[in-house]
Amino acid sequence: MVTHSVRRWETLADSVMGVGKKRNQDWYACHGSGSGEDPLLLAVADGHGSARYTRSEIGARFAVDRFVGRAELFAQAARDCHEPGRLARLMTYARDDFPRALVQDWRETALGHWDRHRPVADAGTPEPRQSEKLLLYGTTLIGAVLTPWLFVAWQIGDGDLAVVEHDGTLNRPLAPAEEALGDETESLCGPEAWSAVRMHWAPVFDQARTPRLVVLSTDGLSKSFASAEGYRQFVAGLDGRLASDGSEGVREVLPQWLEQASKYSGDDTTLAAALRHVSTVTGGPPDLAPDPSVEVSPTDTERKTET
Numbered sequence: 021m022v023t024h025s026v027r028r029w030e031t032l033a034d035s036v037m038g039v040g041k042k043r044n045q046d047w048y049a050c051h052g053s054g055s056g057e058d059p060l061l062l063a064v065a066d067g068h069g070s071a072r073y074t075r076s077e078i079g080a081r082f083a084v085d086r087f088v089g090r091a092e093l094f095a096q097a098a099r100d101c102h103e104p105g106r107l108a109r110l111m112t113y114a115r116d117d118f119p120r121a122l123v124q125d126w127r128e129t130a131l132g133h134w135d136r137h138r139p140v141a142d143a144g145t146p147e148p149r150q151s152e153k154l155l156l157y158g159t160t161l162i163g164a165v166l167t168p169w170l171f172v173a174w175q176i177g178d179g180d181l182a183v184v185e186h187d188g189t190l191n192r193p194l195a196p197a198e199e200a201l202g203d204e205t206e207s208l209c210g211p212e213a214w215s216a217v218r219m220h221w222a223p224v225f226d227q228a229r230t231p232r233l234v235v236l237s238t239d240g241l242s243k244s245f246a247s248a249e250g251y252r253q254f255v256a257g258l259d260g261r262l263a264s265d266g267s268e269g270v271r272e273v274l275p276q277w278l279e280q281a282s283k284y285s286g287d288d289t290t291l292a293a294a295l296r297h298v299s300t301v302t303g304g305p306p307d308l309a310p311d312p313s314v315e316v317s318p319t320d321t322e323r324k325t326e327t
Contacts, residue, residue: 028297029054029166030267031062035290036278038240045069045159046238046290047080049088054166054294059095062292063087063163066179066238068207069288072155079130079157083208086125087163087174094118098170101223111221114172119217122174126208130157151211158209162194162236166294171231173220176213177205180242181220182255184233190252190259193220205239232296233259240289244281262295 031050037043045067054060065083067076094114101107134153160177173181175194183191196218206216224230235255242251261270274291282289 029060029294030297031060031292031294032267032271032274033290033292034274034278035288036275036282038282038286038288040286041069041288043077044288045077045080046240046288047077047084048236048290048292049084050292050294051088054168054296056099056168059092059098060166060294061088061091061095061164062166062234062236062294063091063161064179064236064238064290064292065162066160066177066240066288066290068158068160068205073158073209075130075133075156076158078133079126079159079208080161082129082133082157083126083159083161084163086129087122087161090118090122090125091163091165094172095165095167098165098167098172101169107223110170114174114221115219119174119176119214119219122217123208123214127154130154130209133157151209154209156209158207160205160238161208164234164236164294166234167224168227168230169224171220171222171224171234173236174217176217177207178239180235180237180239180251182233182235182237182252183231184235184255184259185231186229188259190256192248192252193222194218195248230296233262233293235291235293237291238287238289240285240287241278241281241291243287244284244289258293267295 033048033050035044035046035048046065048064050062052058052060063084065080067073067080069076098110101110131150131153160179162173162175162179162181164171164173164181173194175181180192181194183193185191207213210216235258241254242248245251245254258270278289278291
């Protein structure tokens with residue numbers, strides 16, 4: 021990809037199915053280059069997959085598709101964010117109205133799919149409640165919008181957003197204060213899902229301070245490590261390998277890294293990343309693959325893929 025300015029981004033993404041699964045419950049999207057006319061949109065979703073969520077792989081795809089649609093409209097509005105008072109109004113919309121609109125879009129899409137693909141029911145079987153229909157499509161979601169002037173991200177449920185800042189500092193701005201125990205997580209199918217959406221708001225006032233790497237991943241990646249520190253080391257290593265080998269070199273081996281992570285976590289594993297072009301690179305290529313000698317955190321043995 022030709023670099024035209026420091027506002028441009030390159031993307032790389034892939035997804036692998038968990039060991040022993042019948043289908044991949046994850047979905048992802050990467051669109052745009054990050055310019056004002058072509059904003060960068062990233063999203064990953066992880067359908068819950070257990071027996072209660074028999075259509076969750078469909079729900080994950082709906083989540084990503086509906087996010088991309090809403091994010092495109094938001095990015096258009098953000099083109100004028102430097103107008104007086106515009107930035108504050110955008111932040112209020114991103115915090116309050118965007119999650120509600122996104123959840124409503126997803127629910128309408130899921131319920132529409134239910135109506136078109138109703139299961140054959142025995143005579144006299146009552147119509148499921150709306151909440152029971154939505155439960156079948158349950159999924160998490162992480163999505164981000166990057167323009168030359170603004171970086172915003174939203175998350176509901178587990179998974180990770182990692183940001184390597186311009187100076188190499190690594191942050192996880194949407195990580196919950198306390199990690200969820202076991203396999204419990206917030207979901208788009210929840211009764212008030214919009215209230216569980218977390219937002220990261222980061223206006224870009226100085227182009228030189230734009231993050232150099234943004235990584236979205238489902239929890240199949242972070243669960244392959246014994247602790248959050250292992251995941252942080254992975255992202256730091258990814259940053260180093262991208263600096264030394266470039267995106268094409270990393271893109272070739274990314275499926276192998278995700279496959280190895282999936283073997284440890286037992287879950288579908290998806291990563292979508294955006295690399296900002298920089299003029300100089302330093303540092304050597306750390307080993308990215310999860311260390312087999314590191315104790316792996318317990319995996320989700322209940323995540324199945326029945327239909």
